[in-house]
Amino acid sequence: MRFTAQEEYGLRCMLQLARNEDNGPLSIEDIAKSEGITPHYVGKLMRILLKGKLVSSTRGQNGGYTLVKPAVDISVEEVIHVLDGRLFENRYCSKYTGQIDHCVHTSECAVRSLWSTLDGIVSSILQETTLRDLAGESENGSSPKRDPERSELQLP
Amino acid sequence: MRFTAQEEYGLRCMLQLARNEDNGPLSIEDIAKSEGITPHYVGKLMRILLKGKLVSSTRGQNGGYTLVKPAVDISVEEVIHVLDGRLFENRYCSKYTGQIDHCVHTSECAVRSLWSTLDGIVSSILQETTLRDLAGESENGSSPKRDPERSELQLP
DNA sequence: ACGAAACAATACTAATTAGTCAAGTATTAG
DNA sequence: CTAATACTTGACTAATTAGTATTGTTTCGT
Numbered sequence: 555m556r557f558t559a560q561e562e563y564g565l566r567c568m569l570q571l572a573r574n575e576d577n578g579p580l581s582i583e584d585i586a587k588s589e590g591i592t593p594h595y596v597g598k599l600m601r602i603l604l605k606g607k608l609v610s611s612t613r614g615q616n617g618g619y620t621l622v623k624p625a626v627d628i629s630v631e632e633v634i635h636v637l638d639g640r641l642f643e644n645r646y647c648s649k650y651t652g653q654i655d656h657c658v659h660t661s662e663c664a665v666r667s668l669w670s671t672l673d674g675i676v677s678s679i680l681q682e683t684t685l686r687d688l689a690g691e692s693e694n695g696s697s698p699k700r701d702p703e704r705s706e707l708q709l710p
Numbered sequence: 711m712r713f714t715a716q717e718e719y720g721l722r723c724m725l726q727l728a729r730n731e732d733n734g735p736l737s738i739e740d741i742a743k744s745e746g747i748t749p750h751y752v753g754k755l756m757r758i759l760l761k762g763k764l765v766s767s768t769r770g771q772n773g774g775y776t777l778v779k780p781a782v783d784i785s786v787e788e789v790i791h792v793l794d795g796r797l798f799e800n801r802y803c804s805k806y807t808g809q810i811d812h813c814v815h816t817s818e819c820a821v822r823s824l825w826s827t828l829d830g831i832v833s834s835i836l837q838e839t840t841l842r843d844l845a846g847e848s849e850n851g852s853s854p855k856r857d858p859e860r861s862e863l864q865l866p
Numbered sequence: 867a868c869g870a871a872a873c874a875a876t877a878c879t880a881a882t883t884a885g886t887c888a889a890g891t892a893t894t895a896g
Numbered sequence: 897c898t899a900a901t902a903c904t905t906g907a908c909t910a911a912t913t914a915g916t917a918t919t920g921t922t923t924c925g926t
Contacts, residue, residue, distance in 0.1 A: 555790065555797050555832065557711050557825065559884060565821060581902065594886055601904075614893025615901045630824065634711065641711050664844040665721060668786065669713065672835065676711065676828055688820040715914060737872065750916055757874070770923025771871045 557638075563591060564599045564637040565630065571609065572625035572689035579611075579618030599637075606636030625689055631680035641673040713794075719747060720755045720793040721786065727765065728781035728845035735767075735774030755793075762792030781845055787836035797829035 570588050574580045582600065586593040600619055603609045608628065609619045621628060726744050730736045738756065742749040756775055759765045764784065765775045777784065 555711065555713050555717065555794065557797075561711065562821065569820065579902095583902085592886075595884085597903075598885080604903095611903060612893080613891080613901085613903045615895060617893070617902050619903090638711065641713075664725065665718065668839065668844060672832055675831065675835065679828065679831065683824065688824060735872095739872085748916075751914085753873075754915080760874095767873060768923080769871085769873050769921080771925065773872050773923070775873090 560599065560602070561634055561637045563589070563595070564603060565633050567596060567599055568603065568608065568621070568628070568633050568685055569689045571619060571621050572628075572685040575621065575625055578616070579620045581618035584618065603633075603636060608633060608636055621685075625685040628685045629681045630683045630685065630688065631677055633685070634680060641676065642670050716755065716758070717790055717793045719745070719751070720759060721789050723752060723755055724759065724764065724777070724784070724789050724841055725845045727775060727777050728784075728841040731777060731781055734772070735776045737774035740774065759789075759792060764789060764792055777841075781841040784841045785837045786839045786841065786844065787833055789841070790836060797832065798826050 566589050567585050570585050571580055574584075582593050582596045585600075586596045589596070600609065600611070604611055604619075608622055610622050611617070611619050722745050723741050726741050727736055738749050738752045741756075742752045745752070756765065756767070760767055760775075764778055766778050767773070767775050
């Protein structure tokens with residue numbers, strides 16, 4: 555199981571915007587510098603985020619990207635979803651079904667259900683983690699914060 | 711976030727072996743037929759599992775593969791680990807660090823810590839799920855089983 | 867011994883994902 | 897108005913992952 559480069563870098567770019575929230579737009583150049591990746595690649599990622607309606611852009615001098623809503627209202631789940639879809643959505647069950655395509659394989663069902671369970675759990679954690687939680691430089695640090703009231707995940 | 715094809719198919723092959731546990735070795739042909747994928751590909755996967763010491767092979771007539779220990783003692787975590795390493799191990803933090811390579815980016819740390827948290831949670835679920843849990847055709851069905859005593863994941 | 871059954875190893879092709887490049891278009895400061 | 901700034905697009909190359917093919921080696925049944 556892995557996160558794609560797109561998810562990793564896309565999320566990092568979002569965090570840069572989150573940190574800059576109150577200072578107007580951040581240019582591709584700025585983001586690229588802070589993250590140490592090329593402007594071209596940042597551009598590509600930002601376009602994906604733009605299409606996903608997580609950021610808005612303004613051109614011309616002093617232009618750049620800004621979050622479309624406050625960082626505290628953007629969950630990591632939304633970001634990951636835009637960058638790479640949902641886990642269970644990508645799943646091979648439907649895609650790589652082998653030659654046989656109805657549910658002859660008990661294993662297919664079993665595996666499918668396992669992925670689905672994991673997806674639910676991971677999603678719920680990512681939903682509770684906001685960009686602000688991760689971006690906070692001086693705050694709590696880095697661990698995702700969780701609301702103790704809502705910490706009881708629905709475990710299967 | 712996604713599971714690789716290798717994880718998906720490798721796990722399925724293991725489940726076939728788990729189902730056949732008490733009937734001697736299962737040949738590549740057999741597995742390939744049950745899963746609807748090519749024998750060549752099954753062969754490749756089985757070799758990975760062999761190197762990972764999860765299965766043993768016998769050649770010659772009536773040969774094939776068998777689990778190296780009972781299905782009930784093999785966790786899905788072990789299997790996934792052999793097939794694709796651990797999530798946090800694969801992580802881009804160390805690999806795709808951009809041009810800058812010490813911890814200048816707060817975002818790097820934050821993201822790294824998030825991945826690590828997720829890895830821990832996913833691993834702990836996969837550790838508690840055995841091949842038997844998934845393979846059981848007539849049993850409980852397909853949802854991973856969890857020991858209620860140990861259901862309280864360490865959430866951050 | 868011999869031949870069929872079955873695994874083993876390596877090298878190759880195809881598909882997907884990652885990352886780069888070049889040529890645009892829009893916006894604003896002066 | 898114009899030049900500099902900055903986003904936009906689409907096509908391209910490189911790297912990784914998925915899947916296939918070929919050829920070889922071991923073991924067993926007769």
